[in-house]
Amino acid sequence: MLKTIRVILAVICLLAVTMLFLDVTGTAVRYVGWLAKWQFMPALLAMNVVVVAVLVVVSLIFGRVYCSVLCPLGVMQDVISWIHGKVAKRRKFTYSPAVTWLRITMLALFVLLIALGLARIAAFIEPYSEYGRIVSSLVKPLYVDANNALAAAESPDSYTFWHVDYYVTWAMVAVAAITFIVVAVLAWMNGRTYCNTVCPVGTILGYLSQFSWLKPVIDTSKCNHCGSCGRHCKASCIDSKNQKIDYTRCVACMDCIGYCKQGALTYAHRSKSSVKEADESVDKSRRQFLTVSTILAGTAVLKAEEKTVDGGLATIIDKEKPVRQTRITPPGSRSIANFTKHCTSCQLCVSNCPNGVLRPSTELDTFMQPEVSFERGYCRPECTTCSDVCPAGAILPIDRAERSATQVGHAVWVRNNCLPVTEGVSCGNCARHCPVGAITMISLDADNPDSPKVPSVNTERCIGCGACENLCPSRPFSAIYVEGHEVHRNV
Numbered sequence: 081m082l083k084t085i086r087v088i089l090a091v092i093c094l095l096a097v098t099m100l101f102l103d104v105t106g107t108a109v110r111y112v113g114w115l116a117k118w119q120f121m122p123a124l125l126a127m128n129v130v131v132v133a134v135l136v137v138v139s140l141i142f143g144r145v146y147c148s149v150l151c152p153l154g155v156m157q158d159v160i161s162w163i164h165g166k167v168a169k170r171r172k173f174t175y176s177p178a179v180t181w182l183r184i185t186m187l188a189l190f191v192l193l194i195a196l197g198l199a200r201i202a203a204f205i206e207p208y209s210e211y212g213r214i215v216s217s218l219v220k221p222l223y224v225d226a227n228n229a230l231a232a233a234e235s236p237d238s239y240t241f242w243h244v245d246y247y248v249t250w251a252m253v254a255v256a257a258i259t260f261i262v263v264a265v266l267a268w269m270n271g272r273t274y275c276n277t278v279c280p281v282g283t284i285l286g287y288l289s290q291f292s293w294l295k296p297v298i299d300t301s302k303c304n305h306c307g308s309c310g311r312h313c314k315a316s317c318i319d320s321k322n323q324k325i326d327y328t329r330c331v332a333c334m335d336c337i338g339y340c341k342q343g344a345l346t347y348a349h350r351s352k353s354s355v356k357e358a359d360e361s362v363d364k365s366r367r368q369f370l371t372v373s374t375i376l377a378g379t380a381v382l383k384a385e386e387k388t389v390d391g392g393l394a395t396i397i398d399k400e401k402p403v404r405q406t407r408i409t410p411p412g413s414r415s416i417a418n419f420t421k422h423c424t425s426c427q428l429c430v431s432n433c434p435n436g437v438l439r440p441s442t443e444l445d446t447f448m449q450p451e452v453s454f455e456r457g458y459c460r461p462e463c464t465t466c467s468d469v470c471p472a473g474a475i476l477p478i479d480r481a482e483r484s485a486t487q488v489g490h491a492v493w494v495r496n497n498c499l500p501v502t503e504g505v506s507c508g509n510c511a512r513h514c515p516v517g518a519i520t521m522i523s524l525d526a527d528n529p530d531s532p533k534v535p536s537v538n539t540e541r542c543i544g545c546g547a548c549e550n551l552c553p554s555r556p557f558s559a560i561y562v563e564g565h566e567v568h569r570n571v
Contacts, residue, residue: 083334094155101215101431102223104244109469116471119208120281125422126473143292143332144285153207157267164268176316183283190280200449203424210259212426217256221248247439271314276329286328298323302344309336397555399455408452408564411486412467412475415567423449423474429466454546461515487571489544489564491537498559500532510535510548510560518542
């Protein structure tokens with residue numbers, strides 16, 4: 081029964097988190113967006129004390145159920161391991177000693193990167209963010225293609241499906257593919273190897289869970305050393321020969337209990353006698369736990385869109401991203417420093433941006449972190465989607481009023497690209513579409529009122545939404561573009 085409950089909850093959570101990245105309607109975020117905020121590392125980075133405290137308390141009572149139920153990468157490994165068992169007709173795991181030095185090294189490296197404000201690098205071994213990149217880069221393009229095929233096939237008066245554009249780069253696919261291959265191969269070969277050797281969250285919760293009130297307990301008087309529990313332990317943490325369980329690696333999946341024919345395994349509080357028998361291993365684990373706790377305490381302190389054609393069937397050249405002196409971060413991020421420090425590159429904001437403004441960066445110093453660019457759309461002043469979905473505190477929650485008054489950058493006019501200057505025709509597209517009225521058209525020649533009108537930007541009023549850059553007809557570079565601000569301000 082315990083295993084069945086765990087499997088049902090795990091499948092529900094996996095599907096819900098997956099839909100957060102796939103859904104193009106915003107429905108999933110509205111109803112289950114809270115699941116992203118209950119992921120351990122994003123909650124820790126966001127200083128969400130309530131969530132972190134609840135997850136710690138749950139681990140101290142029930143063991144590492146987070147890894148078996150809430151963590152999407154962990155559940156994905158279970159699915160891959162289960163498929164292997166079906167293909168091979170049987171699934172056999174074997175006990176292996178903990179690779180403690182590797183676990184502590186990976187955790188120490190992760191903590192050091194976070195402390196140095198390099199969350200974007202640490203995120204490459206953070207489970208929730210890894211899963212997000214896998215889904216958004218490998219699965220979502222297929223999902224969007226299927227959606228677009230259905231949209232093209234339905235009748236013109238039906239709006240059940242609609243065409244959706246999605247941005248993907250070779251870098252996104254490469255990073256996601258490498259991550260998936262590594263995790264999948266380890267899961268295929270031996271279950272939860274990645275969780276118990278590489279994953280920093282698994283290490284943290286593992287050392288907490290060894291002190292959990294409830295855990296699988298072996299009744300030595302009933303155990304006949306058949307080894308069934310060890311063969312079905314995906315964490316390879318049950319030494320059935322010596323009747324011991326390494327609780328720092330146990331993920332509380334309950335598989336061992338279900339396969340024990342002798343009833344020797346129960347999910348219960350260990351008696352004093354069983355604790356005494358394991359004194360040596362517990363003492364060793366306590367020392368390891370103190371090491372992990374010290375590290376954590378230190379951290380807390382330091383803390384090709386397709387070509388389109390115009391009415392005359394002439395090919396429209398795609399816009400290209402301008403070279404910005406300062407990059408643009410989403411409204412709600414407060415500053416580039418805050419955004420860079422907290423963002424784990426999970427791609428949830430990219431997947432849910434309704435305007436196609438956010439995309440993973442390919443620059444080395446911000447690799448895979450979302451960046452704002454306006455080739456495919458602009459950041460609408462009433463939209464707060466990215467701040468609503470961000471679980472790590474990189475983009476803090478803001479309301480519509482605050483969003484429309486947040487200046488993330490300012491527009492800059494490029495004379496040599498402007499049509500009134502280069503071709504002597506009237507335009508004014510940027511001024512007509514500026515949602516805050518920050519652009520006015522003035523005569524190119526102040527002494528000649530009949531000279532072509534060109535834009536003049538009120539940088540104190542401009543909020544950097546990118547409407548002017550996106551809607552400028554100049555190609556491939558717009559005649560007006562947005563320059564980012566290091567620190568955002570209210571206008």
